[in-house]
Amino acid sequence: MRRVAVIGVGVTKFGLHDRTSAELFAEAAADALTDAGIPASAVQALYYGNVVGGETEHQLHTGPQAASVLGIPSVPTTRFETACASSHAAFRHAVMEIAAGVSDVVMVGGAERVLNVTTAESTEYFAYASDAVWEQRLGLTFPGVFALIARAHMQKHGTTEAQMAAVAVKNHRHGALNPKAQFQKQITIEQVLKSAYVADPLKIFDCCPFSDGGAALVLASEEVARRHRKPVWVLGSAAASDWMLLGDKRDLSRVPATERAAAAAYRQAGLGPDDVDVVEVHDCFTIAEIVATEGLGFFEPGAGGRAAEEGRTSLGGEIPVNPSGGLKAKGHPIGATGAAQIAEIVTQLRGEAGPRQVDGARRGLTHTLGGNTATVLVSLFGRD
Amino acid sequence: MTEPAITVRAFFERVRAGQLVAIRCESCGQLAIPPRELCPTCHARAWQPQSLAGDGTIASYTVIRVAPRSHAAEAPYAVAVVTLKEGVAVLGRIVDIPLGSLAIGMPVRFRPLVVSDQASIGFGPA
Numbered sequence: 001m002r003r004v005a006v007i008g009v010g011v012t013k014f015g016l017h018d019r020t021s022a023e024l025f026a027e028a029a030a031d032a033l034t035d036a037g038i039p040a041s042a043v044q045a046l047y048y049g050n051v052v053g054g055e056t057e058h059q060l061h062t063g064p065q066a067a068s069v070l071g072i073p074s075v076p077t078t079r080f081e082t083a084c085a086s087s088h089a090a091f092r093h094a095v096m097e098i099a100a101g102v103s104d105v106v107m108v109g110g111a112e113r114v115l116n117v118t119t120a121e122s123t124e125y126f127a128y129a130s131d132a133v134w135e136q137r138l139g140l141t142f143p144g145v146f147a148l149i150a151r152a153h154m155q156k157h158g159t160t161e162a163q164m165a166a167v168a169v170k171n172h173r174h175g176a177l178n179p180k181a182q183f184q185k186q187i188t189i190e191q192v193l194k195s196a197y198v199a200d201p202l203k204i205f206d207c208c209p210f211s212d213g214g215a216a217l218v219l220a221s222e223e224v225a226r227r228h229r230k231p232v233w234v235l236g237s238a239a240a241s242d243w244m245l246l247g248d249k250r251d252l253s254r255v256p257a258t259e260r261a262a263a264a265a266y267r268q269a270g271l272g273p274d275d276v277d278v279v280e281v282h283d284c285f286t287i288a289e290i291v292a293t294e295g296l297g298f299f300e301p302g303a304g305g306r307a308a309e310e311g312r313t314s315l316g317g318e319i320p321v322n323p324s325g326g327l328k329a330k331g332h333p334i335g336a337t338g339a340a341q342i343a344e345i346v347t348q349l350r351g352e353a354g355p356r357q358v359d360g361a362r363r364g365l366t367h368t369l370g371g372n373t374a375t376v377l378v379s380l381f382g383r384d
Numbered sequence: 385m386t387e388p389a390i391t392v393r394a395f396f397e398r399v400r401a402g403q404l405v406a407i408r409c410e411s412c413g414q415l416a417i418p419p420r421e422l423c424p425t426c427h428a429r430a431w432q433p434q435s436l437a438g439d440g441t442i443a444s445y446t447v448i449r450v451a452p453r454s455h456a457a458e459a460p461y462a463v464a465v466v467t468l469k470e471g472v473a474v475l476g477r478i479v480d481i482p483l484g485s486l487a488i489g490m491p492v493r494f495r496p497l498v499v500s501d502q503a504s505i506g507f508g509p510a
Contacts, residue, residue: 118453120452121453123452124453133396137502139451139455139458139459141451141452143450147446148446152444196449199446199450201446202446245417246475247474252444
């Protein structure tokens with residue numbers, strides 16, 4: 001298998017946009033090509049993530065639409081849909097296409113538009129990623145899924161609402177350093193704890209926002225990447241799945257797909273959690289970050305909440321988690337999220353993250369979770 | 385071709401009639417909630433229906449206050465993952481239990497929930 005590098009990244013500002021998802025992707029993609037310093041004609045394929053385009057934009061077939069709007073209509077393109085992990089799944093397949101020798105330069109991207117519909121509508125569309133008959137009929141929501149996980153984690157490990165609030169406060173503090181973030185203002189523990197319940201025990205400030213946005217990456221073979229100023233190498237990329245129904249999951253306080261994907265990615269890279277300097281994890285809800293840092297092996301099961309409260313996951317802490325602000329503050333345009341997390345890690349490993357730079361970061365990890373924890377992708381990155 | 389032991393449609397027709405049913409693998413004895421074509425333990429394709437008593441305990445629960453559009457008029461409402469005494473677990477809507485008294489480990493009992501002619505799983509006081 002050939003080595004693969006990320007040589008270009010582009011991310012739009014996340015938040016409210018009066019543009020289609022294809023336009024948002026195209027802006028990010030053009031920025032990624034400029035960043036890579038290669039012409040659009042070099043791109044041989046597009047792997048694309050988009051989730052609720054059918055619902056919010058009445059738009060399927062979003063792969064060729066995105067390629068057309070970018071201006072590369074003839075490349076083969078495929079849309080990936082693994083709920084919120086879609087563009088990370090797209091990334092993994094693009095890596096395999098280059099590693100296998102099929103292509104030398106592949107674009108990965110994703111975009112989402114949801115702020116053109118009401119919260120009740122987007123809450124319903126996101127719930128389509130849970131089972132239609134067994135779960136949606138009961139009125140289950142995504143905050144509801146993670147509330148069930150939070151309650152189980154609190155019961156088993158004594159995790160507190162204040163520990164979850166510490167994740168939100170930390171990610172807003174990081175997001176305030178990121179000009180692309182949807183929220184660039186700091187919040188306090190008291191604000192989080194006093195905010196209204198969405199699905200007990202999760203409150204509005206435990207939840208990431210609905211967001212519009214796009215992200216793109218340019219991937220290249222080693223031969224092409226060697227001509228680039230600062231290639232960031234893909235050291236491992238793995239996916240894992242788990243039971244779809246919540247009732248079939250044996251222990252709601254854990255995410256087995258995270259544990260399996262992490263084990264596979266660490267094995268590919270020949271690395272372990274202690275080798276990682278900076279991490280972007282899927283904090284769609286504060287409890288999700290806590291469970292992710294446990295599943296990735298940074299902390300023992302049950303110790304993630306305390307670690308967040310003690311500042312161990314902050315910039316300047318032992319393992320900085322979500323320096324971008326995470327989904328919580330940077331925003332979560334679901335089809336773009338996986339690619340945007342990778343863009344942040346590439347920026348960190350290049351040493352170009354400005355005020356949110358993790359000093360001397362050499363190895364980074366991204367973790368993206370799909371929907372009801374039934375899909376997880378984990379990738380590892382390193383610089384020369 | 386083998387007929388499925390219990391289709392989704394058949395499962396919810398039984399729910400409407402007040403019955404909760406699972407499927408048991410004839411080869412290894414694994415119990416599962418349908419639909420399932422192959423046994424995830426032994427990969428046999430030999431399920432038989434098995435009635436469940438409907439008694440269980442709450443494994444986790446939440447009170448949903450921001451609801452999807454199609455359930456907006458019902459909020460707030462509670463959903464819970466309930467572990468049935470036979471060992472399988474399902475998600476259900478909590479009915480006739482004060483929201484403030486819910487707790488992990490609380491015993492509950494299955495009851496059918498029929499809303500606008502659609503049957504789903506409910507759990508009420510044991």
